[in-house]
Amino acid sequence: MDCDPQANATSGLGIDPARLETSIYDLFMSRFDDFSETSIADLVVGTASGIDLVPSTLDLVGAEPYLYQYEDRATILKDALGDISPEYDMILIDTPPSMGQFVINGLVAADHTIVNLDPGIFALEGIETMNAIFQDIRENIGGDARAEMAIMSYGRPAQQQQRGRLLAAILGLLSQRENRTEPEEIDERVSASFMMVETVPFSPEVPAAQRKGLPISHYAPDCPAGLAYRKIASTIGHWKR
Numbered sequence: 001m002d003c004d005p006q007a008n009a010t011s012g013l014g015i016d017p018a019r020l021e022t023s024i025y026d027l028f029m030s031r032f033d034d035f036s037e038t039s040i041a042d043l044v045v046g047t048a049s050g051i052d053l054v055p056s057t058l059d060l061v062g063a064e065p066y067l068y069q070y071e072d073r074a075t076i077l078k079d080a081l082g083d084i085s086p087e088y089d090m091i092l093i094d095t096p097p098s099m100g101q102f103v104i105n106g107l108v109a110a111d112h113t114i115v116n117l118d119p120g121i122f123a124l125e126g127i128e129t130m131n132a133i134f135q136d137i138r139e140n141i142g143g144d145a146r147a148e149m150a151i152m153s154y155g156r157p158a159q160q161q162q163r164g165r166l167l168a169a170i171l172g173l174l175s176q177r178e179n180r181t182e183p184e185e186i187d188e189r190v191s192a193s194f195m196m197v198e199t200v201p202f203s204p205e206v207p208a209a210q211r212k213g214l215p216i217s218h219y220a221p222d223c224p225a226g227l228a229y230r231k232i233a234s235t236i237g238h239w240k241r
Helices: 008-012 024-029 058-067 073-081 101-109 121-140 157-174 183-192 205-212 224-237
Strands: 114-117 149-153 196-200
Touching (some): 024 058, 073 101, 196 224, 205 224
């Protein structure tokens, strides 16, 4: 489910957003009287990889202002998922990198939350913001909103040198306690924490797969990034709803 107006998950699975007549935009807008009733099942399209997709388009940008007029806006996605969730072993919800109603909808609908990070200082600022969102959801909507895994992907090999320092900072922010751990000790602390942190090394096959409209698991499963994602997928596969 692509809930990002950038529609990278849509194009990354080989679907051209510009050619779509319907998208997840229609699901959100169907809550308003002037728009046709739409279910998630109406939006599912097949892809070359065999993965079913609920696509997104840039139109989704126009939906967010409307949502602030809708009282139950935070649970639109959760309520809609009831129509199709029994048909799938797993549903992945991709949300935008910026905070807003689509991120909140994704967090409320999800049984588990994974945070995707790059090893830069702005990722740390994003975690602080997300912590505030989690707290708001717990206080106003209920449920145990928290990140259970962070995936750090490195855009170039040199960034891997920052791994220990960034892991220490992430653990300190997400555990909401002062972090005094040295970088070389961080892996043990992370494994003992409620949150898992996985890293994905740089692989030139990843952008090549994106251009082909295929997941790395189908394009180059044995490249370094492909192997890392396979390990992550195996872990997630054991999570229960």
